[in-house]
Amino acid sequence: MSSPDFKKRVLTADDLSLIASEIPALAELRGVHPWNRDKLWADVLDALIEARTKTERAAAQQALGAIQALDAIDQLFVRHDR
Numbered sequence: 001m002s003s004p005d006f007k008k009r010v011l012t013a014d015d016l017s018l019i020a021s022e023i024p025a026l027a028e029l030r031g032v033h034p035w036n037r038d039k040l041w042a043d044v045l046d047a048l049i050e051a052r053t054k055t056e057r058a059a060a061q062q063a064l065g066a067i068q069a070l071d072a073i074d075q076l077f078v079r080h081d082r
Contacts, residue, residue: 011077016070025062026070037074040067 013035020032020040029047031040044067047060 010079011073013078016074016078019073020066020070023066025059025066029063037071 017035029043
């Protein structure tokens with residue numbers, strides 16, 4: 001991790017969209033295509049609130065974990081022109 005290129009931000013929002021589309025827990029949610037973090041988070045939180053069965057709760061938890069991982073990737077590796 002001491003490589004000078006470690007913090008080089010080389011991914012794009014399209015890359016995040018592609019990654020999210022390959023995660024079954026996220027693939028059908030709004031915000032995946034095109035990438036929209038806020039819409040995706042809203043759908044995941046709605047799924048958590050509305051989950052009634054054990055299976056629905058497990059799927060919502062998987063989606064939550066996946067979006068948290070994508071947020072970490074976004075912060076570390078996506079170039080944001082601000």
